[in-house]
Amino acid sequence: MPARPVRRAFLKAGLALAALLSAPVLSQPARAAEKLVFMLDWQAEAEHGGYFQAVAEGLYQKAGLDVTIVPGGPGMSAQQLLAAGKIDGTIGSNAFYVLNLVEAGAKVKAVASMFQKDPTILMAHARNTTSLADLKGRPIFLGDPSINTVWRWLKSKYPFEDSQIRRYTGNLAPFLTTPTAAAQGYATSEPLTAKKAGADVKVFLLADQGYDGYSGLVMFNDAYIQAHPAAVKAFIAATAEGWRHYLHGDAAPADALIRKSNPDMDTETLAYGRKALVDDGIVEGTPAAPDAIGRMTAARWDSFTNEMKRLGIYKAATDWKAGVDLAN
Template sequence: MTARTVRRALLKTGLALAALLGATSLAAPAWAAEKLVFMLDWQAEAEHGGYFQAVAEGLYQKAGLDVTIVPGGPGMSAQQMLAAGRIDGTIGSNAFYVLNLVEAGAKVKAVAAMFQKDPTILMAHAQNTSGLADLKGRPIFLGDPSINTLWRWLKSKYPFEDSQIRRYAGNIAPFLTTPTAAVQGYVTSEPFTAKKTGADVKVFLLADQGYDGYSGLVMFNQAYIDQHAAAVKAFVAATAEGWRHYLHGDAAAADALIRKANPDMDAETLAYARKALVDNGIVEGTPANPDAVGHMTAARWEGFTNEMKRLGIYQAGTAWKAGVDLGAP
């Protein structure tokens, strides 16, 4: 399948989603709006609330953009599709995605961080865990992408060994039935799932334990940035405004769009996740700073990259600047 064929298929998917949502802001305005195909990193959920709020309020349309939002899902690598030029933009779930693409020589850039704090957690059973160090020697369920990245950081901070690793594929049932275990997850998701079963859990947000990577990164193909620099800035600004409104305003319309795009999502889950985003400073940082939404600093990227080089995750010559554009917000 050629890149053009894939792009046409994605546009069809995005247009079908637009029709499903009934969102007029995804349709082109009367003037010649900039067209932009943006793919989510997963199926629609509260972690994409700012984008759907921007759709619901017509913020993209007001910014002169004709945005087609394409949902992600299992078996889809939005970052690889971005590198291949099959889409214009997508979300980098964490800072490792950016540096991995730099080492792969991909011509893409992160232009904004919609999450000032990474929402990744380790969750353990509360009755036998007071701190992360208590997890020494216990089973820890991890997703495959974390084993050669985040796990190395954890081992540098805590007395963990590779023998503790158990594979996590998104089902917390093995964790629930193993009293000594811990599991990786998002502060917006796994704790809610566990609590619905009656489990008493202890949640450790890694960003509050010293892990300083950005998350929810807005990424664009370099060719699109070169040709549509104003559109990229407008998209970032509209999305940041969407996030502020989603967190602190009326999120009902955005949540309705999310549920239409992802029928498996329910109102209770969305409400929990939205509150978790606010309570943990995921979007606005801690202390909360609404003006920080989307922003990144050279110092923070430099510190994160150097720490991961020290851990042997990246080569000494890996340059974060090759994958980051600080001038977009």
């Protein structure tokens, strides 16, 4: 993801915040609410809309949860904090995060996937690109984490070479000024940035090209899962409901919270991101299935892990089951 300024504010999913933003206030449940600290994988944006919708509508409170949402940002490893027990839960941006933590022996698990498709894209200048195969021999700007993961998958499918790699640091200017180049990004953001700069781009969603990894994974520390199993299930259900409302209802309450957490986020970018999440089937899959939100299957984890083992990314003994809990 492109670099963005760090914002250190915390958002408390409580009555005071809901009242401040004129969101509906729901009665607290009679029993004591379960406390839960959940960290985002980046600064607040449309990709987190379901979480903020659940806050704004009081869905977590209604489920008996006292949720604190903590924004992420550059230089902050939510997965490391989770493994160290400093937070209860976080987002695994893609399936590689889960398998990397398995190989590291971390006591954490993915319990749901809020994105049925990974939003990772390659985009190129439209005037000379009709397919991914056209990118053979051209410069391709990639973020460092993708070079030993997504890039190896791409090389197994297309005639690409490592000599094409250029480092993508979040600044699209080198791509925009290189007519033959392509760049990695997210369907929810980089195409809009390119459009604002006057570029006409061709966008390839890798999930529609055969890349089948989960994304937007809800991850919890093993200790929290064991101590609070009902809270984990309630969090997943409330977040899934938040996503349904964000995508198909009034997104204004969530967008207000997102902009409060991340003042650099503008309404145009939020609207573009939300539309991309719907149009590309990122959250609900293609064809759209609202009840698919959060779903994971053993068959899909088997398929993804085995393919990445064949590419040499993971050891033959790596077992995805050590990092995934399908019981929720």
